[in-house]
Amino acid sequence: MALDEPKGRRPASASGSKATPALVAAKPGDLAAPIVVPNTLWKASNPLAYDGGRPAEVTHLREYGETEAGRVDDARWGALQVVPTTADNIVDLIRTNSLWPLLSGLACCAFEMMSAATSKNDMDRWGMFPFRASPRQADVLIVAGTLTTKMAGPLIRLWEQMPEPKWCVALGDCTVSGGRYKRSYSAVQGIDRVMPVDVYIPGCPPRPEGLIYGMLQLGQLVKDRRGKWDEREIGPTVPDEI
Amino acid sequence: MPERPASARRRPAAPTAQTADSTASSAAAPDSAQYASLDDVSSAQYASLDDPRVMLDRDIGADLFEPIPPFPTTTERESEFYSLRDGEMFLNLGPHHPATHGVLRLVMKLSGEQIVDVDPVLGYLHRGVEKICENSDYYHVIDQVDPLEYLSSLFQEWAAVLPFEKLMDVQVPRRAEYIRVLTGELLRISSHTLFQGFLALDLGGLAPILYSFIERDEIVEMLASLTGARMLFNYYRIGGVNGDLNHEFMSRLGDWMSRALKQTEANATLLNGNEIFARRTRGVGVLDRDTALRYGVTGGNLRASGVPFDVRRAHPYSIYPELEFNIPTREEGDSLARYLIRLDEIRESIRIIDQCLHNMPDGPIMAKLPRLLRPRPGRAWAAVESPRGMLGTYAISDGSDQPFRFRIHDPSLLNLEVASTLLPGNLLADTMAIVSSLDPVMGGIDK
Amino acid sequence: MDRSLKTRLDARLGALLREPVYQRNDETEIRVDPGNVPEVLTILHDAVDLRFEILADLAGVDTGEVMQVVYHLWSPKSSDWLRVIADGLSREDPRAPSATFLWTGAEWLEREAYDMFGIIFEGNRDLRRIFMPADYTSFPLRKDFLLPDDAARSPGAGVRHVERSQAPATVADDPSAGIRRAPVS
Numbered sequence: 001m002a003l004d005e006p007k008g009r010r011p012a013s014a015s016g017s018k019a020t021p022a023l024v025a026a027k028p029g030d031l032a033a034p035i036v037v038p039n040t041l042w043k044a045s046n047p048l049a050y051d052g053g054r055p056a057e058v059t060h061l062r063e064y065g066e067t068e069a070g071r072v073d074d075a076r077w078g079a080l081q082v083v084p085t086t087a088d089n090i091v092d093l094i095r096t097n098s099l100w101p102l103l104s105g106l107a108c109c110a111f112e113m114m115s116a117a118t119s120k121n122d123m124d125r126w127g128m129f130p131f132r133a134s135p136r137q138a139d140v141l142i143v144a145g146t147l148t149t150k151m152a153g154p155l156i157r158l159w160e161q162m163p164e165p166k167w168c169v170a171l172g173d174c175t176v177s178g179g180r181y182k183r184s185y186s187a188v189q190g191i192d193r194v195m196p197v198d199v200y201i202p203g204c205p206p207r208p209e210g211l212i213y214g215m216l217q218l219g220q221l222v223k224d225r226r227g228k229w230d231e232r233e234i235g236p237t238v239p240d241e242i
Numbered sequence: 243m244p245e246r247p248a249s250a251r252r253r254p255a256a257p258t259a260q261t262a263d264s265t266a267s268s269a270a271a272p273d274s275a276q277y278a279s280l281d282d283v284s285s286a287q288y289a290s291l292d293d294p295r296v297m298l299d300r301d302i303g304a305d306l307f308e309p310i311p312p313f314p315t316t317t318e319r320e321s322e323f324y325s326l327r328d329g330e331m332f333l334n335l336g337p338h339h340p341a342t343h344g345v346l347r348l349v350m351k352l353s354g355e356q357i358v359d360v361d362p363v364l365g366y367l368h369r370g371v372e373k374i375c376e377n378s379d380y381y382h383v384i385d386q387v388d389p390l391e392y393l394s395s396l397f398q399e400w401a402a403v404l405p406f407e408k409l410m411d412v413q414v415p416r417r418a419e420y421i422r423v424l425t426g427e428l429l430r431i432s433s434h435t436l437f438q439g440f441l442a443l444d445l446g447g448l449a450p451i452l453y454s455f456i457e458r459d460e461i462v463e464m465l466a467s468l469t470g471a472r473m474l475f476n477y478y479r480i481g482g483v484n485g486d487l488n489h490e491f492m493s494r495l496g497d498w499m500s501r502a503l504k505q506t507e508a509n510a511t512l513l514n515g516n517e518i519f520a521r522r523t524r525g526v527g528v529l530d531r532d533t534a535l536r537y538g539v540t541g542g543n544l545r546a547s548g549v550p551f552d553v554r555r556a557h558p559y560s561i562y563p564e565l566e567f568n569i570p571t572r573e574e575g576d577s578l579a580r581y582l583i584r585l586d587e588i589r590e591s592i593r594i595i596d597q598c599l600h601n602m603p604d605g606p607i608m609a610k611l612p613r614l615l616r617p618r619p620g621r622a623w624a625a626v627e628s629p630r631g632m633l634g635t636y637a638i639s640d641g642s643d644q645p646f647r648f649r650i651h652d653p654s655l656l657n658l659e660v661a662s663t664l665l666p667g668n669l670l671a672d673t674m675a676i677v678s679s680l681d682p683v684m685g686g687i688d689k
Numbered sequence: 690m691d692r693s694l695k696t697r698l699d700a701r702l703g704a705l706l707r708e709p710v711y712q713r714n715d716e717t718e719i720r721v722d723p724g725n726v727p728e729v730l731t732i733l734h735d736a737v738d739l740r741f742e743i744l745a746d747l748a749g750v751d752t753g754e755v756m757q758v759v760y761h762l763w764s765p766k767s768s769d770w771l772r773v774i775a776d777g778l779s780r781e782d783p784r785a786p787s788a789t790f791l792w793t794g795a796e797w798l799e800r801e802a803y804d805m806f807g808i809i810f811e812g813n814r815d816l817r818r819i820f821m822p823a824d825y826t827s828f829p830l831r832k833d834f835l836l837p838d839d840a841a842r843s844p845g846a847g848v849r850h851v852e853r854s855q856a857p858a859t860v861a862d863d864p865s866a867g868i869r870r871a872p873v874s
Contacts, residue, residue: 103340107367107685108392108473110344118455133340146389150822151345151366154337180386183377183836184370185829186821205473313823319815365820370836372805373829377836408714538744538794551743556763557715557770623716623761623770625745634746634761651746651761655801656794663793688820 042156042194095139095165096219098127102138104158106145109172109205113144116208123212126219135161140218141195142211146174146181147188159195167218170197171211173204180204323361329353335673337366343440343677344684346658352670360665362658367688375648380406380480380615383648388474390652391686394433396426397628398686399478401650404559404624405637406480409617417605418482419561424598425465425477427591428495431502432461433629434584434591435509437681441581442513444674445522450512457505464494480615482608499599502592510585523577527664527676530575537663538656541631543680546583547575553627564601567594577679584681587629616643630654630681652686691717691769697739701732707776718772723758723785726775733762733771734791740764741771744792749802751832756783756808778808780831787812805830 105113117123117131132138135158147155159168170191173179178189191197198221201214315321326332335348345366351359371390375383387402388395400422407414414422439454462472468491469477469484477484513519529539534547544551550571554562570586572579619641625634631653638647657680664676694717695710705728707720721729733741741762750757756778762771775785787810788795799810800819807828810816818825827834 104338106345108389111392111473114451115455115459118459119452120456120459131340145344146367146369148366148368150368151337154366158338180389181369181374183374185373185834185836187369207472317815317817320817365818365822368820370829373834373836376830535742536791536793538792538798540743556765557768620713621718621772622714623746623772625770632745636746636748636759636761638750647750649746649748649750649759651748655797659794659797 092223096222099139099167099215099218099222100130100132100137101128101140101142102135102158102162103131103133104141104143104155106143106147106151107174109144109174112205112208113142113171113211116211121208121212123215126212126215128215135159136163138162139165140167140169140215142169142171143175143191144171146179147191147194148186149188150186152188152194155191156194165222167198167222168195169199169201169214169218171201171214172206173202176200176202320361323349323351323359326351330358333670337363343682345688346677346682346684348673348677350665350670350673355669355671357665357668357670357673360662362662364658364684364688367684369689371689372648372650375645377644379643380645383645384478384480385474385476387650388476389685390650390689391628391630391633391654391683392473393436393683394429394629395474396422396429396477397626397633398650399475400426401624401626401628401633401635402648403478403480404626405622405635406615406617406639406645408622408624409620409637409639410480410611410615411618412481412609412611414482414560414609415606416561416603418607418609420598420602421483421487421607422478423560423562423565424595424602425468425483427594427598428461428465430629431588431591432458434588435506437584437629437678438509438513438581441523441577441675441678442519444678445519447513447516447519450509453509453512457509460494460498464491464498467491467494479608481611482606484608486607495599499592499595503589506585506588506592513581520578522672522675523581523679526577526668526672527679528574528576529660529664533660533663534575537660539631539660540653541627541629541657541681542583542587543580543631543657543660545569545571546579548573553625553632557625559624559626565594565597577675580679580681584629614643616641625651628653630683630686631657633686650689652689654682654684654686658682658687690715691767694767694769694771701736701739702729705729712769715769716772717767717769718774720774720776723775723778726758726773726788727786727790729773730760730788730791733773738766740766744788744795745770747788747795747798747802749806749808749830751780751806751830753832754780756780756806758785758802758808760788783808785810789813804828807831 101113105111115121117129123129128140135141139162141159141162143155159166168191170176174181174187175191178184178187181187182189188194199214199218201210203210206214311320311324315324330351330353333350333352335346335350337345337347347363347366349361349363350357351361369389371386375386378386384399384402387398390398435454435457439451442448442450465475465477466472468488469475529543529547531548534544534549539547540551540553548571550569552569553559554567555569567590570583570590572583617639619639621636621638623634623636625632627633632651633653634651636647636649636651637645640646658677661677661680661682665673668676690712692712695712698706698710698717698719702719702721705721705725707722711718719729733739741764743763745761745763746759747761748759750759755776758775758778760773760775762773764771778785783806785808787799789799789810789812796813796815797819799808799813800816802808803810803816804818804820805828817823821829
């Protein structure tokens with residue numbers, strides 16, 4: 001994957017730079033311009049998946065709940081699409097309380113994931129006990145451990161094999177941003193370069209309680225999003241100037 | 243996706259039935275148009291009817307699945323492995339599988355249920371630690387080697403710190419040595435307990451892993467109160483350790499020690515008397531003494547094959563010459579022996595911790611060193627006995643504050659290499675019994 | 690420091706050593722030519738008073754000028770570690786004989802040295818890459834392979850310039866920063 005020179009890079013000999021624009025405080029009613037990173041890194045094998053690659057209409061969670069988009073769900077029962085009813089809430093509850101993770105333990109963070117699943121910090125209390133070995137039966141892909149360029153292919157294949165609805169949790173610094181392997185020639189610098197991530201859990205390794213907190217946040221996200229998750233973007237969504 | 247080499251597309255020549263003047267064979271089904279009869283298939287260039295290339299070319303299309311091998315074979319052993327005889331097939335025990343030794347890929351050649359040959363593919367966790375260490379200063383090196391064998395990261399740090407202490411001619415204070423041995427043996431117990439749990443989990447027993455994790459959580463919380471982290475401790479320094487023993491650590495350690503032996507025996511009874519476990523591991527994967535020495539296997543695997551080689555006694559370091567402990571050795575060399583040896587080692591480690599606690603001296607925990615560490619130019623090698631075997635490090639220093647070359651020799655690499663000798667001849671179901679009993683940790687293998 | 694080991698080594702290997710036996714602390718070091726490696730290792734392994742039967746490590750080293758293959762051995766007859774340095778492999782075409790005739794386990798260690806440095810071990814039946822993907826073209830641990838400290842040098846690297854650490858300047862920015870060389874080999 002050849003990446004272009006980033007815009008922010010300055011040659012070593014240049015001294016001083018253009019003055020950065022003055023920062024303006026945002027008013028509560030403003031919505032900042034959405035930062036949409038088009039997906040140039042990753043292509044689903046089925047061209048119709050992920051809405052056929054069309055850009056998202058809604059990018060901010062705040063306005064999400066008010067729009068029509070928040071109510072459409074492919075996986076819901078037909079007649080209930082427009083108006084959220086008790087049935088939708090029940091489906092959300094069902095999904096939140098039995099998120100089945102896929103055993104995707106790559107390195108050290110896998111042991112904190114296992115520690116979160118075993119007796120002392122029990123994830124079974126929230127329904128996440130069965131760590132499925134097969135991606136076809138799993139809801140959440142918890143990527144625990146460093147992703148290398150050699151393993152990226154199999155991991156993306158696992159992600160694509162998981163049926164919708166599915167979520168992805170990045171556990172540990174290596175999956176969030178590359179972590180301690182920032183200078184490595186073979187570690188992928190954060191899995192959000194290759195797959196859409198819902199919850200980031202930093203730490204090296206994060207404590208099992210941290211993972212449980214992250215999974216609870218994911219449950220909250222499931223309830224808020226009401227089943228609509230297609231417009232997650234892949235790639236770091238922070239602008240260059242930051 | 244790599245292009246399939248042209249040599250793999252060995253379709254037989256198109257039969258002349260496709261011309262317009264023979265209508266009889268144009269009525270034949272399209273997928274058998276290439277072969278007039280089954281005899282034609284077997285006489286074609288394919289070596290075996292089970293060769294996956296036969297199916298791919300004819301029915302599905304070659305770009306849906308990755309061909310085996312994905313690239314043309316380059317070496318003698320590779321072409322020997324990737325050519326199938328009649329009745330053999332490839333099975334890919336892929337990088338993602340529930341037997342939780344990490345990302346190991348075993349391409350197995352099976353004849354029915356029996357394994358004929360195995361080709362382990364590594365590198366799915368290769369993070370380039372050695373290269374990063376060449377560009378980091380010495381404190382960062384200690385931090386970088388932690389996640390190699392993440393279950394026993396203090397041993398990685400110990401092995402990293404020893405050659406630098408040789409290059410700087412540093413004398414580590416006695417209290418620091420005792421603390422190092424104490425924490426190291428605690429982690430050895432944790433690692434061996436986890437080994438028991440994972441061996442049972444890989445063979446299908448889901449309960450012992452829970453007991454192992456209870457033990458491990460307790461030990462790791464203890465070490466967290468001492469070092470600050472649960473897993474990647476970053477505790478040892480060149481010339482000593484980072485922090486002194488504190489009250490919380492000592493009280494937790496005292497609590498744990500009072501029931502350690504009884505808990506170990508209780509955990510052992512989960513599996514020792516289990517007939518299924520015994521039948522699946524006794525006599526399975528017998529590693530004889532000569533093969534073990536030829537492969538460079540070290541650690542519990544070597545001692546289970548009858549060679550009493552333990553770095554703590556063969557080439558003592560730290561304060562091990564003053565401590566009293568035995569080296570358990572067994573003669574059988576099968577998976578059960580490798581399991582029982584680690585139980586014995588847990589008991590020996592408890593004994594060592596006891597002696598450390600009784601004889602703990604007072605004093606500083608860190609030698610007096612300059613802030614900017616600049617060892618003398620030179621080369622140094624040191625080895626420690628990690629739970630998996632002899633972990634050795636070779637450091638070349640050029641006098642600056644970054645090591646010139648930092649090489650880590652991990653025992654799990656050679657322990658796994660011997661699996662390619664042990665697996666053939668056994669059944670597919672024995673794979674996990676053998677590979678788990680060798681206790682590989684992929685972080686250390688792939689670096 | 691095992692003085693008797695030095696005398697034993699000089700007696701058995703005398704003409705094959707490039708330099709005198711070097712001893713420090715608990716390590717003994719000998720340097721040989723790459724072509725003599727099979728003979729030297731066989732003598733070390735078989736001789737009754739040496740018996741270095743345990744191969745502790747096989748590593749490649751790139752000093753910036755030459756490449757080396759370093760073997761570490763252990764024997765029950767000596768209290769020292771023995772280090773055998775096969776010195777003088779060229780950086781353009783490093784070739785060394787394989788030790789797999791004595792220790793089968795050396796196969797994977799040599800594969801690793803090949804993968805990281807490009808050293809070709811003649812006699813190894815399975816010399817292919819072990820860590821990097823099979824179609825990777827560089828040799829990462831060589832001194833002319835620079836880590837991507839700034840943007841976009843390799844597919845996995847960070848793209849933001851603020852992630853640049855205080856690493857030494859790379860060749861692109863400052864041509865005087867070349868390959869790091871060891872003052873002592």
